[in-house]
Amino acid sequence: MIDILIIGAAGAGLSAALTAKEEGANVVVATKRLPTQSQTVMAQGGINAALGNIEEDSPALHIEDTLKASHSLGNKEMIRKLCEKAPQTIERLERYGVPFSRVDNASTPLSSIAQRKLGGASRKRACYAQDYTGLKILHTLYDRALAMDIDIRSELMLLDLISQDGKVSGALFWDIASADIVTIKAKSVILATGGFGAIYHGYTTNAYGSTGDGIASALRAGGVLRSMEFVQFHPTALKESHILISESARGEGGYLVDEDGNRFIDELAPRDEVARAIFNKIAEGKSVYLDIRHFGIKKIEHLMPQELHLCKIHAGIDPSKELIPISPTVHYTMGGIAVNEKFEIEGLKNCYAVGECSEAGVHGANRLGGNSLLEIVAFGEEAAKSALSNLKESNEIKNSSFVKKDDYLNLADGDIKDIYAIRKELGKMLFESAGIIRDEEGLKTALEKLEEFKGRFEKCSVAGLDTIYSESVTDYIEIKNSLYIAQILLKSAIARKESRGAHYRSDYPKSEEKAYTVTVSIKQGNLSIEMDKKEN
Amino acid sequence: MKITINRFNGTKTYKKEFHIDRVTTLLNALYHIKENIDPTLTFSSGCRSGVCGACAVMKNGKEVLACSTTVEDTDVIAPLRYHDIQKDLKVDKSRTKETLKRANAYLHTYKDEILTANDEKANERQSDCILCDSCYSACPVFAVNSDFLGPFSLSRAYRYAVDKREGDSMTLINAIQQNGVWDCTLCGECTAVCPQNIDPKSDILNLRSLSMQAGFSDPNMMSMNFGTSGFL
Numbered sequence: 001m002i003d004i005l006i007i008g009a010a011g012a013g014l015s016a017a018l019t020a021k022e023e024g025a026n027v028v029v030a031t032k033r034l035p036t037q038s039q040t041v042m043a044q045g046g047i048n049a050a051l052g053n054i055e056e057d058s059p060a061l062h063i064e065d066t067l068k069a070s071h072s073l074g075n076k077e078m079i080r081k082l083c084e085k086a087p088q089t090i091e092r093l094e095r096y097g098v099p100f101s102r103v104d105n106a107s108t109p110l111s112s113i114a115q116r117k118l119g120g121a122s123r124k125r126a127c128y129a130q131d132y133t134g135l136k137i138l139h140t141l142y143d144r145a146l147a148m149d150i151d152i153r154s155e156l157m158l159l160d161l162i163s164q165d166g167k168v169s170g171a172l173f174w175d176i177a178s179a180d181i182v183t184i185k186a187k188s189v190i191l192a193t194g195g196f197g198a199i200y201h202g203y204t205t206n207a208y209g210s211t212g213d214g215i216a217s218a219l220r221a222g223g224v225l226r227s228m229e230f231v232q233f234h235p236t237a238l239k240e241s242h243i244l245i246s247e248s249a250r251g252e253g254g255y256l257v258d259e260d261g262n263r264f265i266d267e268l269a270p271r272d273e274v275a276r277a278i279f280n281k282i283a284e285g286k287s288v289y290l291d292i293r294h295f296g297i298k299k300i301e302h303l304m305p306q307e308l309h310l311c312k313i314h315a316g317i318d319p320s321k322e323l324i325p326i327s328p329t330v331h332y333t334m335g336g337i338a339v340n341e342k343f344e345i346e347g348l349k350n351c352y353a354v355g356e357c358s359e360a361g362v363h364g365a366n367r368l369g370g371n372s373l374l375e376i377v378a379f380g381e382e383a384a385k386s387a388l389s390n391l392k393e394s395n396e397i398k399n400s401s402f403v404k405k406d407d408y409l410n411l412a413d414g415d416i417k418d419i420y421a422i423r424k425e426l427g428k429m430l431f432e433s434a435g436i437i438r439d440e441e442g443l444k445t446a447l448e449k450l451e452e453f454k455g456r457f458e459k460c461s462v463a464g465l466d467t468i469y470s471e472s473v474t475d476y477i478e479i480k481n482s483l484y485i486a487q488i489l490l491k492s493a494i495a496r497k498e499s500r501g502a503h504y505r506s507d508y509p510k511s512e513e514k515a516y517t518v519t520v521s522i523k524q525g526n527l528s529i530e531m532d533k534k535e536n
Numbered sequence: 537m538k539i540t541i542n543r544f545n546g547t548k549t550y551k552k553e554f555h556i557d558r559v560t561t562l563l564n565a566l567y568h569i570k571e572n573i574d575p576t577l578t579f580s581s582g583c584r585s586g587v588c589g590a591c592a593v594m595k596n597g598k599e600v601l602a603c604s605t606t607v608e609d610t611d612v613i614a615p616l617r618y619h620d621i622q623k624d625l626k627v628d629k630s631r632t633k634e635t636l637k638r639a640n641a642y643l644h645t646y647k648d649e650i651l652t653a654n655d656e657k658a659n660e661r662q663s664d665c666i667l668c669d670s671c672y673s674a675c676p677v678f679a680v681n682s683d684f685l686g687p688f689s690l691s692r693a694y695r696y697a698v699d700k701r702e703g704d705s706m707t708l709i710n711a712i713q714q715n716g717v718w719d720c721t722l723c724g725e726c727t728a729v730c731p732q733n734i735d736p737k738s739d740i741l742n743l744r745s746l747s748m749q750a751g752f753s754d755p756n757m758m759s760m761n762f763g764t765s766g767f768l
Contacts, residue, residue: 037583037588038582096646097643097646097701105652108650132663139665146637147642147644149637208584306587313561314560415575417571420570470578
């Protein structure tokens with residue numbers, strides 16, 4: 001029997017898989033695409049670790065910055081674990097061969113790694129590989145995974161966890177190649193399925209597939225979700241295409257200017273503050289630009305080759321000569337599956353979650369740039385260690401052969417086209433109602449509108465499609481999950497009647513004195529939203 | 537404008553024309569067709585910003601990333617070459633994994649080494665690879681030798697071979713002798729199509745030098761007849 005089934009093959013999944021395999025476990029990694037077609041490759045700016053290579057730094061300062069950005073919702077113990085583990089995480093990546101950018105005249109291998117400043121950081125702390133940090137980390141992990149002969153199974157789309165009374169014993173997948181449901185059973189399951197930013201379709205830097213599939217399945221299986229109202233808006237995406245322009249542009253000294261050429265905000269304030277300042281300008285009917293012309297073409301080519309390329313293709317501009325038109329865009333989801341300090345999912349047994357799909361208490365109400373790449377690699381390893389300590393044969397499980405295709409797909413007469421209109425309308429509605437600035441009325445109207453979308457979705461059918469190798473079927477499942485997650489997001493955002501970090505309510509503009517978390521679970525078949533006062 | 541897509545439905549290939557309004561990128565055109573005209577149109581995509589490699593296709597006979605290229609009237613879009621077509625523009629990329637494994641493209645034995653900004657340059661470009669498979673599709677060697685390791689695997693092998701942290705480059709060099717560096721025709725098609733401006737042709741030439749330094753020789757040279765043996 002498989003010891004550990006890891007769902008998701010990007011940074012968190014591969015980091016966990018490598019640790020588990022190095023310890024001799026029998027590991028299977030399942031992914032709905034290919035490992036290198038994941039969200040991790042899109043991370044550009046860097047990975048935080050208090051190495052102090054450029055200026056004096058310490059894990060204590062890293063902890064302080066992270067706690068501050070979390071707006072009292074961070075879990076001190078988890079943040080301490082993350083920040084203290086950061087230097088050894090970089091060392092692990094160095095040993096795998098990650099081609100980091102370097103500085104000269106270093107005295108040790110680790111001290112040769114270049115570091116830059118990202119928003120909300122008090123020091124130059126983000127290790128980077130030009131502006132391809134996520135790409136180069138992930139590809140190196142993938143090379144390592146192939147070297148270790150890890151069993152990676154591609155094009156398996158997660159449908160649900162197999163669970164009984166909260167005991168998880170595997171998962172059900174839609175096999176894109178055979179157009180059939182397949183079962184993989186394992187003693188422990190790790191979810192590393194990523195966030196849900198793509199439900200803001202058309203208003204996100206995320207890939208289309210970041211639809212919170214793992215988060216939805218954890219909730220359905222009896223797990224608890226936490227902080228789902230906290231969505232990070234990246235201050236600088238290209239205005240029309242919502243393609244990300246990395247924070248490194250501001251980290252290296254880029255300016256944010258309005259259409260009159262005036263700067264209006266500290267460019268390196270935390271992302272929530274910068275995004276709101278830009279949003280307010282745009283709400284006044286003004287345009288906002290990123291200005292990196294003073295870098296000169298040489299510096300841009302050297303430090304930000306990817307940004308240069310993206311600006312040319314998606315906006316038709318040369319950033320060494322022209323202003324870059326930008327707008328804030330959905331970038332990262334802080335909320336997710338509630339896990340304890342061992343990454344066990346609250347409410348479930350034998351099941352763990354790590355990376356963006358999890359809410360491990362390190363980002364709280366706002367994530368710092370450079371902490372997510374750190375989280376996936378560092379905590380991927382930790383989650384695997386926990387799963388390794390849980391390799392008993394699991395108990396008798398429900399025979400999943402009773403699962404039928406029409407439990408997941410509508411096979412009745414009809415067609416599928418409307419799902420795409422629904423996806424678009426949902427994205428726009430969420431950006432407008434559950435966006436950078438929210439209020440009760442807008443959120444409740446969105447919730448009503450969501451019911452209408454669900455009604456339309458139920459009429460959509462995959463009948464008449466040749467489902468083998470069909471991308472339409474994966475779209476169908478993803479959009480179904482998007483509608484499910486949207487409801488949780490909206491209800492959580494309504495429940496938090498205050499402003500904190502990335503969640504800004506115009507009807508409750510102040511933070512309450514006592515911090516609390518909003519959790520979501522299913523009780524007696526109904527969605528239950530609860531407030532937990534934090535003991536920090 | 538009109539674009540033509542070479543489609544495959546599992547049994548037969550056929551051409552299909554679509555009339556659409558002008559859009560920014562080819563990927564947006566494909567999505568426009570799928571969302572508004574024909575939901576069965578099948579293609580792969582991911583990040584929309586040129587770093588996941590999913591959306592590589594042929595445009596007018598040349599490999600491109602659909603998300604990073606424009607689309608013009610009368611363009612003809614087809615799936616990548618030398619790949620099994622699954623449906624329409626979606627191809628089987630499972631061989632990527634297999635060729636990377638055979639090429640041994642990873643760091644074998646880590647050696648403590650203090651790198652410099654110059655060392656970063658040694659394999660910066662090679663490590664920009666997004667595994668889009670464009671170079672594999674453009675490589676004519678696959679027409680005659682499907683076991684060829686191919687451009688991206690060899691560039692990746694080179695990336696690790698020149699990394700000062702590699703303490704066992706011999707194993708790496710060994711792995712690229714068979715169906716590897718000597719099978720390349722140096723035509724440069726891979727270099728011409730790489731969306732990341734990687735130059736596999738030069739990497740392969742450099743790997744040949746490293747191979748020679750390691751005691752290997754060009755098998756093509758060994759089998760050549762220099763005009764003397766025939767008289768004996």
